Amino acid sequence: MCALPSPRAQRPPACTRTSKNSCALLASRYNGSCSNDFGRLLASNLKILRNIILKDDTEFIKVWSKTSKSLISYESGRIYFDNYRCCYSSLLPEPELLYELPRTPKTEKIEDALLCQCPLENVLPNASEQKSCLLTLTANNWLYLLSADTGETLQRVYLSSRFKFRSLGWDSSQETFYVKSVQCKQTALERQAGVDNNILMRVAAFQVFPLQLVGMLEINKKVFGKTAVDVLLSQGVLAVSHSSKLVRLYSFEYIVNEVMAYYI
Structure with a gap:
């Protein structure tokens, strides 16, 4: 009876394993040698970005964590929890709560949202429109325009009954x-x-x-x-x-x- 080598023994030592650098990865992507799967393509792009920005000896430390039962969204330095009800700023060393909207029943919860930012080449008549705002759609057909910094309601429109x-x-x-x-x-x-x-x-x-x-x-x-x-x-x-x-x-x-x- 002969014993087969274990999978770990078959792997080459760490010193002989090579990983493509950013130039090689970019060249492969340019030549079309990349996956059509969105998840793998995104992971490859993030790997390229990490190789360019981070040093080899960079270490990550845990500075903050928060769990959520609903989808977590991120847009322009803001992290949204609980169906856009809670908003945190991620521009500081540790995320800071910007605002928290009052709890509402499921019939009034936010279904979807878009972050609106005034185009730089335009000067708008109202001062409130010059600042970022969050456009939200609620389950009971209300369209809200909220201040992206405070959550204050700037405008609302009822869509249809x-x-x-x-x-x-x-x-x-x-x-x-x-x-x-x-x-x-x-x-x-x-x-x-x-x-x-x-x-x-x-x-x-x-x-x-x-x-x-x-x-x-x-x-x-x-x-x-x-x-x-x-x-x-x-x-x-x-x-x-x-x-x-x-x-x-x-x-x-x-x-x-x-x-x-x-x-x-």
């Missing part, structure tokens, strides 16, 4: 954003009556500074296709994805102008 809105997204960063509703489902009464519900969802676009409605669009399957399953808005382009992996692109500005001309 008929449609349930769920998520926010940038159309043009720091200029226009959109609010997307949940997908409409056929009710039991509609099925019994044989009525087809062709409405997929609603998309409402807003201008940030000042906060005002640009227009709201109903995504109707009779218009955009029976196989439509989702939509997003980016740089003035309405992208409608279909179950057949087809994506159709539309000019949102053209659609809004056509609708406005029709009602005028």
